[in-house]
Amino acid sequence: MATNPMTQFEVYRIGPEIKVGAFDISFTNASLFMVISSIAILIIFNLGSKKNSLLPNKLQLLAELSYTFISKMIGDTAGSQARPYFAFIFSLFMFVLFCNMFGMIPYTFTVTSHIIVTFMLASFIFIGVTIIGFIKHGFGYLKLFVPSGVPAVLLPLIVIIEIISYLSRPISLSVRLFANMMAGHTMMKVFGGFVVSLGIVGGWLPLSFSVALTGLEILVAFLQAYVFAILTCIYLNDALNLHH
Amino acid sequence: MIKKLLLQLVFFNILFTKKVFAAESKGMPQLNPEFWISQIFWLTLTFGILYVILSKFILPKISANLESRKSQISDNIEAADRQRSESELKLKEYDKIISKTKIEAKNIFNQEKQKMLKDISIKKDTLDKQIDEEIKKAEKEINHLRKDAPSKINKIAIDTSADLIQKLIGIEINNSSISAIVDDLFKKNKEKYYGN
Numbered sequence: 001m002a003t004n005p006m007t008q009f010e011v012y013r014i015g016p017e018i019k020v021g022a023f024d025i026s027f028t029n030a031s032l033f034m035v036i037s038s039i040a041i042l043i044i045f046n047l048g049s050k051k052n053s054l055l056p057n058k059l060q061l062l063a064e065l066s067y068t069f070i071s072k073m074i075g076d077t078a079g080s081q082a083r084p085y086f087a088f089i090f091s092l093f094m095f096v097l098f099c100n101m102f103g104m105i106p107y108t109f110t111v112t113s114h115i116i117v118t119f120m121l122a123s124f125i126f127i128g129v130t131i132i133g134f135i136k137h138g139f140g141y142l143k144l145f146v147p148s149g150v151p152a153v154l155l156p157l158i159v160i161i162e163i164i165s166y167l168s169r170p171i172s173l174s175v176r177l178f179a180n181m182m183a184g185h186t187m188m189k190v191f192g193g194f195v196v197s198l199g200i201v202g203g204w205l206p207l208s209f210s211v212a213l214t215g216l217e218i219l220v221a222f223l224q225a226y227v228f229a230i231l232t233c234i235y236l237n238d239a240l241n242l243h244h
Numbered sequence: 245m246i247k248k249l250l251l252q253l254v255f256f257n258i259l260f261t262k263k264v265f266a267a268e269s270k271g272m273p274q275l276n277p278e279f280w281i282s283q284i285f286w287l288t289l290t291f292g293i294l295y296v297i298l299s300k301f302i303l304p305k306i307s308a309n310l311e312s313r314k315s316q317i318s319d320n321i322e323a324a325d326r327q328r329s330e331s332e333l334k335l336k337e338y339d340k341i342i343s344k345t346k347i348e349a350k351n352i353f354n355q356e357k358q359k360m361l362k363d364i365s366i367k368k369d370t371l372d373k374q375i376d377e378e379i380k381k382a383e384k385e386i387n388h389l390r391k392d393a394p395s396k397i398n399k400i401a402i403d404t405s406a407d408l409i410q411k412l413i414g415i416e417i418n419n420s421s422i423s424a425i426v427d428d429l430f431k432k433n434k435e436k437y438y439g440n
Contacts, residue, residue, distance in 0.1 A: 006273060011282075011283070024279070025281060026279070026282050028279050030279065031290075034290040042302070045302045049309060050305075054313060054316060063306055067306045086303070088299070090298060090303060091295040111287075116284065121291075178274070182274065
């Protein structure tokens with residue numbers, strides 16, 4: 001094998017080491033791509049919202065289609081009460097999507113292929129949704145764990161299962177994104193390595209596979225961003241409209 | 245195969261990273277906590293800034309753009325509806341005027357027609373009367389002529405026969421004797437010549 005397929009996920013320091021107390025917050029390649037993704041989002045959507053013409057140009061159309069797409073997604077899954085959280089879910093979707101998509105460019109770094117990043121996002125969502133639920137329903141939010149219409153005998157078991165499933169939300173949410181991104185990129189690297197090692201004679205098959213895989217990975221990059229956002233909407237819906 | 249292996253690694257070891265990363269740090273850079281704090285810090289910073297700028301500046305603008313377009317479109321549709329109803333009203337008015345004028349024209353036409361017919365009949369009557377008078381006059385004249393005709397013819401016959409006799413024989417004959425003969429012949433042939 002040409003190179004280890006895992007080296008693409010290595011984080012390294014760019015510039016000097018920055019330390020705040022005992023914590024190392026140096027600027028790394030991961031930080032670089034977070035900044036690049038954020039700036040790309042801001043540039044695209046700023047240009048897309050700058051001029052308001054009746055017949056939108058391409059960037060404006062892109063911005064407005066994204067806006068209506070996410071707005072519709074939130075409206076469909078979480079209802080009109082989720083309106084105040086629109087900006088957060090929009091930012092979240094765009095951030096994850098752009099990080100995923102930037103990772104598809106060769107020699108770049110995929111921010112979302114790191115469990116710590118996705119876990120931070122997911123746990124922030126989990127904590128936020130739990131706080132929203134308790135503010136909105138008080139201790140009535142605990143009714144989420146007691147589904148209606150369940151026989152009394154099964155109730156203790158169901159409640160335990162519900163609590164476990166609720167607590168595993170941040171893990172499932174973060175691992176889904178992280179594992180998808182990491183597995184896809186690793187596979188592409190492995191097939192890329194096959195192309196090199198099989199050379200001009202046998203390299204064509206893994207090369208064609210690699211091309212197909214690139215298309216699939218772009219689809220996965222979009223899909224995982226969408227899944228991440230829509231699951232956030234669903235969790236938010238649970239917290240806002242308590243009906244189980 | 246590698247994917248499966250990695251997934252297993254993730255699912256089973258995620259909760260025990262501290263123990264695992266020492267052995268696997270070469271294999272999975274994700275589980276190396278060296279830059280975790282850095283990643284958390286930069287994620288919070290960039291995502292926070294992104295969220296603030298998007299929610300405070302960019303998204304309200306996009307929403308305003310969409311709203312203004314929607315309102316403009318609905319305004320235009322409203323205006324178009326209004327104009328259409330107006331034009332429909334005008335069309336109805338126009339139709340009304342057209343039908344009204346049509347009826348008027350018909351009335352005028354009928355009136356004129358009747359007037360003309362009346363005129364024609366009056367003129368025809370007077371003409372008929374005149375013609376009748378003329379015919380009567382002519383008939384009278386004819387009758388008059390017819391009455392006069394025999395005596396005149398007799399006279400001509402008498403004169404011509406006197407002249408003829410004189411030329412042929414050279415004798416002058418008294419007109420009265422000739423007239424007696426002519427009268428006699430005339431009486432005999434009256435039926436034949438005049439028929440009535």
